[in-house]
Amino acid sequence: MPVDEVYRKAILEKLIRIEELVKEKVWRFVREIDEEDLEYGVSEEITIEGLGELWEEGVEKNNYLEIVSTEIMEHHDGAYLKAIFRNSLKSTYADRYISIWSSGKVDTSHAMLLKIDDLSLRIERVKGDTFKLFLKK
Template structure:
């Protein structure tokens, strides 16, 4: 059964909402970085309540994502399934990574990507509620 277009558009609008806020919040941090250091990439941490609230709603609880990658792997502790789900609307991408182990254990993580003005940005939520941001220039 195909996904209703309005449901997909709602999910993508949430992605854009979060992406716009990330752009706004990170802009000051990026202006303080040395462009030469960006060639190799830098990581820094950001603490922001508004980002945290929107992350929960727009990334973690966003129910519509397309299947991007699926793999079954054998490991020393048994087989497991790895799947990646993706939402993308240029220049924003959100990914959900799901691993299901043969023991029944399920692990889920999320990442948000932004590519703009020669900059690649990856955002992940840390367990303490802060955000780890990796930024690199790609020119």
């Protein structure tokens, strides 16, 4: 197996572990949410013990990503390049969003998108083991 394929598999294994941790914690959280609220979407910050370090390795420091899209945008500050990079499993996506401004400023953010049965979940790291979730049916 080529080196890049071995490296890719190692990254995807980290994503699988992240997915398992998140699903376990989210199911406990979802049981307490009213069905009607999920129709409109629910945003919440939760702590998932042990996920911070794994998130850093598997999402933030991951350098084996595929380019999903690039786009030149206009803003009142000038033009900027917006790019999205992704690693994906069947129903889980780890995204890196990069904006490069004409001033030279670079903004980078990360998110993970999961599909759990009939729920869509977006998760972003706030700090350490604290994450912001957005759930919607």
